[in-house]
Amino acid sequence: MCRSIKTLRPPFEEVVTEEDFHAAALQYVRKVSGFRKPAPHNAEAFDRAVEIIAAATAELLGTLEVRGR
Numbered sequence: 101m102c103r104s105i106k107t108l109r110p111p112f113e114e115v116v117t118e119e120d121f122h123a124a125a126l127q128y129v130r131k132v133s134g135f136r137k138p139a140p141h142n143a144e145a146f147d148r149a150v151e152i153i154a155a156a157t158a159e160l161l162g163t164l165e166v167r168g169r
Contacts, residue, residue: 105128109161121154121155122150124153125150125157126150129146
């Protein structure tokens with residue numbers, strides 16, 4: 101679905117920043133909502149979704165165990 105979102109876990113990426121989490125979350129929310137930039141009345145919901153997804157991404161990558169490295 102979101103082919104332009106890059107893999108953020110090792111060995112694909114050694115260092116992942118908050119900006120990386122935010123960029124991936126933003127791409128995801130844009131894709132599923134169908135909006136590149138939401139209308140003002142949807143901006144709060146859009147931005148909150150990006151924050152929640154970025155946090156979930158950080159949590160996921162923080163708990164994954166990559167074997168064979």
